[in-house]
Amino acid sequence: MNLILLYTSDFIDARHVRISDRRFHHMRQVHDAQPGDSFKVGVLNGLIGRGDVVARNDDYIDLSIRLDRAPPKPLPLRLIMALPRPKMLKRTLETVATLGVKELWLINSYRVDKSYWSTPILAPARIREHFLLGLEQAGDTRMPEVHIRKRFKPFVEDELADIAKGTRALVAHPYDAEPCPHACSDATTLAIGPEGGFIAYEVEKLQAAGLTPIHLGPRILRVETAVPVLLSRLFPL
Numbered sequence: 001m002n003l004i005l006l007y008t009s010d011f012i013d014a015r016h017v018r019i020s021d022r023r024f025h026h027m028r029q030v031h032d033a034q035p036g037d038s039f040k041v042g043v044l045n046g047l048i049g050r051g052d053v054v055a056r057n058d059d060y061i062d063l064s065i066r067l068d069r070a071p072p073k074p075l076p077l078r079l080i081m082a083l084p085r086p087k088m089l090k091r092t093l094e095t096v097a098t099l100g101v102k103e104l105w106l107i108n109s110y111r112v113d114k115s116y117w118s119t120p121i122l123a124p125a126r127i128r129e130h131f132l133l134g135l136e137q138a139g140d141t142r143m144p145e146v147h148i149r150k151r152f153k154p155f156v157e158d159e160l161a162d163i164a165k166g167t168r169a170l171v172a173h174p175y176d177a178e179p180c181p182h183a184c185s186d187a188t189t190l191a192i193g194p195e196g197g198f199i200a201y202e203v204e205k206l207q208a209a210g211l212t213p214i215h216l217g218p219r220i221l222r223v224e225t226a227v228p229v230l231l232s233r234l235f236p237l
Contacts, residue, residue: 001026003139004041004051005132006065017041017051020060027053027061041065042141071141075100075235076187078163082109082194084223086119090130091224093121097134097144099231105163107149109202111194117150152202160209164189169211172230173203174220177213183236190234192226 004027010017019027027033033053041051041063048071051063083106084092096104108117120126131144149155168181171191191198191206198206203213216229231237 001030001136002040003048003136003141004039004063005136005141006041006043006051008044012062015064015066016054017063017065018060019063024061028056033061039063040139041067042071042139043067044141045143046141047071048139048141072100072138074102074142075231075237076185077101077231077235078103078105078167078189079227080105080107080160080163080189080191081223081227082107082192082198083112083116084194085113085116086121088222088224089116089119089121092227093127093130094134094137095224095227097131097140098138099228099237100138100140101231102142102144103147104144105147105149105155107155108152109194110152110199111196122148153205156202156205156209160206160211164210169209170214170234171198171203171206171211172215172226173197173213174215177215180214180216180230180233183232183234185236188234190230192223192230195223 004023006017010019012018033056035053035056037053039051040048042048047067048069049065049067051065053061054064055062079096079101081104083089127146135141167187167189169189172193174197189211191211207213221229
């Protein structure tokens with residue numbers, strides 16, 4: 001936890017917060033937080049600063065806070081992903097939040113197992129939990145926004161062209177594709193397929209919506225590996 005995220009409900013007054021949940025247990029057990037200790041803090045969707053411990057007991061920690069700077073800039077990216085298997089989904093949610101993705105679309109694909117859509121990880125509270133872990137790791141405060149689309153064809157035909165309009169629009173695909181372009185800060189729409197990739201029909205539909213297939217070379221990567229590799233190649237992180 002590289003940042004203590006603060007919520008509206010934590011505030012005692014404008015300059016003081018009281019923490020009594022898992023953040024409190026982390027500060028006590030991992031850092032042995034004592035009065036006078038200082039921590040990096042940030043208000044969810046707000047500013048970042050420092051928090052000084054002013055009181056601690058067995059139930060809570062009180063901090064005096066000062067907020068004086070903006071969080072890291074988000075990536076100029078709309079990330080579209082075929083829904084990964086649940087175990088990988090948890091890690092991927094945390095990874096995209098850590099890397100600064102603020103707009104995530106989870107979509108269906110021929111190779112997405114139907115059972116994946118029933119995972120409890122897709123519950124808003126569980127998605128939020130994993131996003132928060134990613135933000136704490138990165139020292140960020142801006143919560144990503146997630147959109148879920150369970151039907152591939154209506155999404156691609158009715159929404160994707162508008163989503164990708166005016167952006168560098170790409171689909172990661174290991175076959176018949178161009179090399180991954182150089183890093184830049186241009187607004188980008190990036191689609192990443194499931195394990196095994198998008199099928200040919202899906203790639204054709206994505207191309208019809210304006211996305212250009214790109215590849216990372218001859219190696220075939222797992223989704224959880226492809227995401228950070230692609231983002232590090234496409235943007236000056």
